[in-house]
Amino acid sequence: MTTTVAFLGLGHMGGPMAANLVKAGHSVLGYDPVPEALAAAAGAGVEPAASATAAAAEAEVVLTMLPAGRQVLALYGEGGLLAAARPGTLFVDCSTIDVADSRAAHRAAVGAGHRALDAPVSGGVTGAEAATLTFMAGGGEAEFAAAEPLLAAMGRKVVHCGGAGAGQAAKICNNMILGISMIAVSEAFVLADSLGLSDRALFDVASAASGQCWALTVNCPVPGPVPGSPANRDYRPGFAAPLMAKDLGLAADAARAGGVDTELGLRAAALYAAYAEGEGADRDFSGIVRSIRARSAAGPARRPGGQAGPVQPDPQHHDEKDELT
Missing domain, CATH: 1.10.1040.10 (N-(1-d-carboxylethyl)-l-norvaline Dehydrogenase; domain 2)
Known part of the structure; x- marks a missing residue:
């Protein structure tokens, strides 16, 4: 079943992941502030969006792959993705961020009338390209069930680890x-x-x-x-x-x-x-x-003092x- 996905963050990991969603038959709207990353994703079948919020406004699922928690929270913040998305949109954050930031993002999404899942990955660039990543998911059972087919298109193993933040943990x-x-x-x-x-x-x-x-x-x-x-x-x-x-x-x-x-x-x-x-x-x-x-x-x-022996902390x-x- 085809899902419309907004994929935000198309770097070394996100680009190949978005491409694998396209290969699996999903409609992927992508955005990255780096023009080269956006162009590379477009070459793999991702439809470039004018902005992150423009992509989120058209999607059933918003998937983020960003460097740090502050960037996730900033995108979710006032006037950002949560405001632009349709009610009930599923937000899946695949970034690796602080557990507290992940839980804060989850609360913000739910508070804005959406659903949320944290789903960081293991496997590196090679795994992203080969669709052999391992996903560690945190959130509700229903949210996990909704996201699992998308995650399975990008990885070999998908594990539901528990509630919000459990994937990051x-x-x-x-x-x-x-x-x-x-x-x-x-x-x-x-x-x-x-x-x-x-x-x-x-x-x-x-x-x-x-x-x-x-x-x-x-x-x-x-x-x-x-x-x-x-x-x-x-x-x-x-x-x-x-x-x-x-x-x-x-x-x-x-x-x-x-x-x-x-x-x-x-x-x-x-x-x-x-x-x-x-x-x-x-x-x-x-x-x-x-x-x-x-x-x-x-x-x-x-070594301190020029002495042989174990390196001192x-x-x-x-x-x-x-x-x-």
Whole structure:
């Protein structure tokens, strides 16, 4: 059954997602403030709209894929999408944003006479292009049932996680696991190299043993063992390091707000923030292995006081932990 969808945000993720809705037979009105993104989507069959509100006014479902919660709330705000849309329009936000912002957007939509669902994604640009994303949805059963066919056209797995904000909660928890796992896998390869063990040998053992994980077997941070991983393309994303830093920052904020002791999550957030601000600004998140290797090559001189031994947490990390205890 054809649905008219307003797709707002046609960047690296949103563009391919909108194209897959077109392929599935839906009518898609698209808008993005970047002319190149809008033109690329038009080439894939998306009908360009003059503005976000113009698209929303014609749609049964308004789907947003935006960088931050403040942008979602601004678009939903006074004189924006909620005012332009027909009563009862289903708003599906696929952005990865703060849980509190997501719940605020949900309340605003419902308060304006609409329906709402948060449905962030996992799978990166490759998953968006191949329609193999995983969607984590939060909202009512009826809203989920209405959105599920659209989400299934863009992804391989669609999970209803609970009420408003539950999709965002699942996303930041999942990516905290992923960020920590990638650092652990990267450190293991650097350690293995220092011990004279080849990347292939470690991969062959760990991929068939208790160290097996997605960060190793799908997104392996070293070239060779997994030909399709970004490591074999000079760490071109994939899942860009700044996006991982953003997601880990959201998880860290949620942990502090809830008084949850996520020591490894906070440390991973600090490491990815530093990597994303430096050489990782335009690289896949798995490229953090290069930073670990570079720090290791610097030897004891890189450590406080020039002493050998484990790297000490930075003062910011101490402050973060103090807030939790």
